[in-house]
Amino acid sequence: MTFHKEGYTSLAICILFIFVLNALIQFYFPQAYALKWVIYILSFLLFAIIVQFFRSPSITIAKDETQVLCPADGKVVVIEETEETEYFKDKRIQLSVFMSPVNVHVNRNPIAGVVKFFKYHPGKYLVAWHPKSSTENERTTIVIENNVGIPVLFRQIAGALARRIVWYVKEGDVVEQGDQFGFIKFGSRVDLFLPLGTKINVNIGDVVKGGRTVLAELQPAVKAPKTEAKKKTV
Structure with a gap:
């Protein structure tokens, strides 16, 4: 420790x-x-x-490119299909982990790969479990794409007590699964957006550990849905 x-x-x-x-x-x-x-x-x-x-705490990371590791200690508060509007602009599985002030607040990369997107958003400090906290609170958005081309988006979201989000990554970085990518001070939340079809291994209410709990398993065949143009009939 x-x-x-x-x-x-x-x-x-x-x-x-x-x-x-x-x-x-x-x-x-x-x-x-x-x-x-x-x-x-x-x-x-x-x-x-x-x-x-x-x-x-010092932990041992069991790395596996097919698995999505938990990015932070806390409790699972959301598992649902939703529209991700910032980067993917399509439907994804949202999985959210709430971090109370007594949790370890180190944030870890859920997968290994290349950072394809990063953006910091200043914002409000609503309580972390508020539905609008993921779009209105101070937050970061990070997208990592693994070596088979599957991207995972995750957000650090500040809570009512948090006033500072810290991050250690930028676009183009090659990152390792389980390594620290940031820290949030005094209560917060982390949202993940996974491809549809991803196998989820946890349930709402589960207590999870950053870098140790396997939240989900990526399916290599899962790809972002494509929209085909409809043929016009004369």
């Missing part, structure tokens, strides 16, 4: 706040022993919350 680099600033601010708060209590209330113990306990809890939130 290590401490994630995205938490260094938050940890430094937390330690400084605890130091100043305890110094003020000691200076102005030197005989208030009960108050001091309350502050000590609250200080410890605040420190523990920051440390647990930015923890980055």
Whole structure:
């Protein structure tokens, strides 16, 4: 278990706040022993919350190009067929994972391949389970295409507490399955958009682990639907 680099600033601010708060209590209330113990306990809890939130456990990735790994720790909250309007502009299977503040917030590549598309969207901070959060909240959209030409789109979506999304990829990058592609601070959600016909291995309500849970299995024969022009009859 290590401490994630995205938490260094938050940890430094937390330690400084605890130091100043305890110094003020000691200076102005030197005989208030009960108050001091309350502050000590609250200080410890605040420190523990920051440390647990930015923890980055070491895991073993079982790589398989036919599988879609979970991009983050959390709980499956959406599995449905929907219209993806930003990149594919056709029907896809949406699978969403909600990350609570107590989850590990490291984001991992669900598949290996080439980053075909990346875009950052500034936006609102609706609660992550709100239906409009995937289109109105601060978010990123990333598309990775594997070596057999199957693309998977996924989004980092900020929640009500999150105010910063971090990403480490750009268009043209070659990425490995399970490697870190980003981080979201303090509660969020990740949406995946998979080809129709993909075998889904999880159910709504399942607790999943980033880089370890196999969410789905890609079908090599699955291709984006083609629209054939209708013949005109004279």
